[in-house]
Amino acid sequence: MSGDQWAGGSGPYTGAAVLSADELPDGVVVADGHGRVVTFNVMAHRLLRTSPSAALGRDFREVLPLRDAEGRDWWECTDPYNGLRTRSRQPERLLFLADGRRVLATARYVRDVPLGELTRLVVTLRDAAPRERHEQSRSDLVLTVAHELRSPLTSVKGFTATLLSKWERLTDRQKTFMLETVNADAERVTRLISDLLGASRIEAGSVELRRRVVDLPEQARKVLAGRVAAGEPEDRFRLDVRGSLPQMWLDGDKIEQIMGNLVENALRHGAGTVSVVIEPHEGGAAVSVRDEGRGVAPEAVMRVFRQFWRGGRRGGTGLGLFIVKGLIEAHGGAITINRAPNGGAEFRFTVPAGAPELA
Numbered sequence: 001m002s003g004d005q006w007a008g009g010s011g012p013y014t015g016a017a018v019l020s021a022d023e024l025p026d027g028v029v030v031a032d033g034h035g036r037v038v039t040f041n042v043m044a045h046r047l048l049r050t051s052p053s054a055a056l057g058r059d060f061r062e063v064l065p066l067r068d069a070e071g072r073d074w075w076e077c078t079d080p081y082n083g084l085r086t087r088s089r090q091p092e093r094l095l096f097l098a099d100g101r102r103v104l105a106t107a108r109y110v111r112d113v114p115l116g117e118l119t120r121l122v123v124t125l126r127d128a129a130p131r132e133r134h135e136q137s138r139s140d141l142v143l144t145v146a147h148e149l150r151s152p153l154t155s156v157k158g159f160t161a162t163l164l165s166k167w168e169r170l171t172d173r174q175k176t177f178m179l180e181t182v183n184a185d186a187e188r189v190t191r192l193i194s195d196l197l198g199a200s201r202i203e204a205g206s207v208e209l210r211r212r213v214v215d216l217p218e219q220a221r222k223v224l225a226g227r228v229a230a231g232e233p234e235d236r237f238r239l240d241v242r243g244s245l246p247q248m249w250l251d252g253d254k255i256e257q258i259m260g261n262l263v264e265n266a267l268r269h270g271a272g273t274v275s276v277v278i279e280p281h282e283g284g285a286a287v288s289v290r291d292e293g294r295g296v297a298p299e300a301v302m303r304v305f306r307q308f309w310r311g312g313r314r315g316g317t318g319l320g321l322f323i324v325k326g327l328i329e330a331h332g333g334a335i336t337i338n339r340a341p342n343g344g345a346e347f348r349f350t351v352p353a354g355a356p357e358l359a
Helices: 042-048 074-078 129-169 172-204 216-229 252-269 298-303 320-330
Strands: 005-008 017-020 027-031 037-040 089-096 102-111 118-127 212-214 237-241 248-250 274-281 284-290 334-339 345-351
Touching: 027 042, 042 118, 074 089, 102 129, 129 172, 172 320, 212 252, 216 237, 216 252, 216 274, 216 284, 248 252, 252 274, 252 284, 252 320, 252 345, 320 334, 320 345
Parallel strands: 237 274
Antiparallel strands: 005 017, 027 037, 027 118, 089 102, 102 118, 212 248, 274 284, 284 345, 334 345
8 A cells, every 4th residue: 555644733732643654544646736646545456356566656647537427537527737726625526436336435636736736636535325324214214204294294284174164063972083083193293293303302412301219110000000091901911020120220200111111012922921020130220122923034133223114014114113212321221122931022222320419
């Protein structure tokens, strides 16, 4: 590789750290005042699939045959050596290599004196695939949210329009049904917005914890009682508390949210009895939520905690398990997926006990 060394820092630290171009995360190609390649680092070798020996000393246009989306030669369009001398750089652009692969390229024009001849052309490159995957993920997010909002809002609009235009002709039973449907759809939209805000905070690393002493078994009883009140049969749930737990300093509301999402997931995707097992674990506690369904397929385990995962069934926002994982990790804990003793899925999370000074 090129032997060029890049000094970093200024002032009293100038020269204290010398960085090789090969250590940079992006591909770097530097051409001299005559357009001959003088620096060609390791990442450029990987991206361009050209050896340094074949690149060094050659014309930069041969080493970097870049074209834009319309197929035009990028160097003919920009003309770095003979173009306007007021130019100092080219911003990042999506360009194409000769084999059709996409790269993100940035160019800097180095002149020894203002408006002077170009003495160095510095081009940095990076693979465009990760950026495109991220943009596709964002596009999928927008489409998913739009789909989730469209159904309840269409229902709300339809029923409210009917109520407003035909109020006198509707029976009390019809009015009650429509208003209950509107209320349920409004709650669905509220949950989606709440989940999106929660997921956004997790992605930004801005989850705030308000720690206090939390009784984990009591939290579990509260969650299960809520499911029974919502219409689930009481005998479908089992709570198993094993051993004495230490004093747990946790965010009670978020622990309840974690348990609630895991129980809801077991009800939606599992079958049979839903068991919650709470036990001591390495100075903290472990909570396992088990069902008796088919379990999680091995190939799906890595996708379960991604945003908008639904396991092949509709229902819910698809953000619940993503939020669960983020909230557990914010507590310093971890979550795993295992095979339950009765054949279903077991979601087991562990959390440290915490301490009063963290409250």
